[in-house]
Amino acid sequence: MISGDRVRRVHGGKDAPNTPQAIEARRIASFLSLACQRAGAKIVHNEDARYVGVRMETRVGPVVLEMPTEAGGNFRLVHEFIEPKPNGDTSSEILHLPPVYKPQGIALMTSQVLASRGFLA
Numbered sequence: 521m522i523s524g525d526r527v528r529r530v531h532g533g534k535d536a537p538n539t540p541q542a543i544e545a546r547r548i549a550s551f552l553s554l555a556c557q558r559a560g561a562k563i564v565h566n567e568d569a570r571y572v573g574v575r576m577e578t579r580v581g582p583v584v585l586e587m588p589t590e591a592g593g594n595f596r597l598v599h600e601f602i603e604p605k606p607n608g609d610t611s612s613e614i615l616h617l618p619p620v621y622k623p624q625g626i627a628l629m630t631s632q633v634l635a636s637r638g639f640l641a
Contacts, residue, residue: 551627
């Protein structure tokens with residue numbers, strides 16, 4: 521969990537937030553492909569940036585599948601840069617997914633996009 525620029529670990533899930541976004545993130549993470557799980561898929565609760573997502577450490581840097589923050593919002597697959605680009609960008613959006621898909625579909629599309637674009641080994 522990230523709050524006030526401090527990162528703390530949530531032990532055993534007992535301290536984990538049970539918001540609808542967090543529940544959806546855990547559900548999607550359970551359906552990710554083995555390659556994504558090997559990339560270290562973790563649930564992230566970033567209170568500073570106001571998102572809950574599934575973070576994976578890929579070959580080209582961290583990638584986060586962000587859950588919608590409001591009803592009817594889109595899922596976003598975002599590549600976070602380790603160092604900011606010269607123009608000041610710290611992330612790049614890879615994919616938008618509408619909320620019409622089930623968790624299995626979102627996990628499948630996320631895995632396929634990452635594998636096809638060379639993010640996963």
